[in-house]
Amino acid sequence: MTTIELPSRASAAPPPAPAPAKPSLVGLTRERLAEALSEAGVPERQLKMRSAQLNHWLHNRGAASFDAMTNVSKDLRGALAERFTLARPEIVSEQISVDGTRKWLLRLPAQGPRARPAEIETVYIPEEGRGTLCVSSQVGCTLTCSFCHTGTQTLVRNLTAAEIVGQLVLARDRLGDWSGGAAPEGAVVPGDGGRFVTNIVFMGMGEPLYNLDAVRDAVEVMADGEGLGVGRRKITVSTSGVVPEMRRLGEETGAQLAISLHAVRDELRDVLVPINRKYPIAELLEACRTYPGASNARRITFEYVMLKGVNDSPAEARELVRLLKGIPAKINLIPFNPWPASPYECSDWETIEKFSEIVFRAGYASPVRTPRGRDISAACGQLKSETQRMRAKERLALAAE
Template identity: 40%
Template structure:
């Protein structure tokens, strides 16, 4: 997971970074109000190294008998299957239509098909996404026609997620656990800031197929995509749960569980719903979709959406990126960066955000900093330097703070706009790269290139 509204500071060449964290201790709801009893999650299948994985896992999960354990990707392979995930979402829950999976035009058409005026659709939309209501049931749809409300209670479902619990970190970050209709679990993070900027970090998949070696979510493999409704409802829940405590949610980052552009249909749809001016009404520039570098999907997103893009770069050579981000074996650095140069020529006042997780002895040399300056030339961009958040099973270690500052200063002197972003919520496994819970079978850790074995062992 990569979060967008953490502690940040605009870089000045002579500036000295302050690594103090915001410490907030908001009240935590009582355990009785947080605890639900969702169905236990089933074993999560991993991504497979061939194109039959998605359909096979989908059909197996639908049967009454458990699927056979999927094969692990070998240490010499590791490039994710990008064939998609069968059954990426449903528009109905049983006999009821799931309303949060609809754009406004779709909702209006459905309301008319039920025999009601288009104006009723707008009133419904505002109560689902605006007017400080964020309705989750027909009973909360105050001010609507009585017959219309009765029809909705019989034929429609407003809530796509079931709230399970909140885990509050010492710095005020909150991790919300949701259960899905099929019993699977996802995690969403609320990141409050002291300047009125409050961010919700939403998940887009159950697990992730990308197998980035520094990411805990990547250990899970991919089970399925989230539907547009399941994505949107994370933002709605964020408003409902925390509006009175922290104020309005101002930013959305698609940096939770999953690779958003691997689920591009539902992500674009969810982003469209979030920025609708009669609903949640987020500014497109305050909705940021992160990607590890799926080039065709990135092109499509830049053409179809005005929302912001963050690219997880994390290396300055193909050799290193092939190892820590296997997607680079399919879309090399040169292809990814040239795509951005070409596409951003047609978008005015648009900057891509490059995210760079600092891994001690791997990608944090001063030579890396100099190469990074060259790599981003000609791309309107900002760079986030992110402190690595350790987790079980990882061999990586965070770069020392002093070296991050020196790395930052080299980039600033080279003309880059740079931010430092430190951990938020790491004591509750809510920080960047820490979401999810791998099952008994995990995605493979890839072989460490020989030249980095000593560096990993020596890193402190």
């Protein structure tokens, strides 16, 4: 594991700070960019053209200064600079796993005069021929899934759409992943030419469907072909089962759907994923059957964490197959990623293979997700756990002084 120390290293408790006097334009939708341009004095008849121009510079070229926008007039650049910035989320720390996974702890401006700056984590996972960015949609989490360390943290607030998109912009900065021009100073450029961000998964901190308006707008910006250009079929939104919002997610974003399932019986899922008490398995799966756009070409992903002696029996594998009948699906089997004081253990490898074989023989793709970034607490269900542990150590050190 490598940790890159940056000037903005986290303190034991970030002090309260006001929101910046000038907001950033990074991550805004075209509609919001048009509003910013109007504020800067651009005539209404020019707003569509100018917002497209600005969107290209911000989200296709990765411009970090207004001066880089060479086809924008000097007067307009000055007017924008007076009112706005192009700031990205602040990097507190960057950790690099032995397997190439990168985790960024990011600090966001405070929302309000009495609030503290918010901190989230974002993870980049390089794979052969693709690179996946796992983004957060909330600060903390409102759910209390018993196997997930992220779920032990309280919800602080929702992220804005721009803060969600900002995670992708920041990752492209660090990876040198912009079209045209050289990588910015300090960027960590992939060495094999194929490990850039190609896929987005909303599987970081938070429940995306409890922040759907912002998630919808973020997907719009990410999928803009003249901007960030990540295809909607390359964007996956994972939910623990907020049934009333699932149809709207499909209709308004066109994103791929993933379901954090993890159990085939309501009495067990009530413990593992407590939202099941509100939206039980039968109701959740019916919403999957009617999810807009679901087909064999656009299968729903069902995530199933493998917990030793809890949900990993052959009988449960067969029941999973029965439950998913008629749903265009693939099943991701996730070896449990341990965290301190967790009551669970990862299933034995032989058990996982038997479970996978039953599902595969029933006609479902059932890949076993290779754990990535465990050594930097960047694997599924581990986000921010290491950060909290470090903070606890710092508080103890301060108390001893």
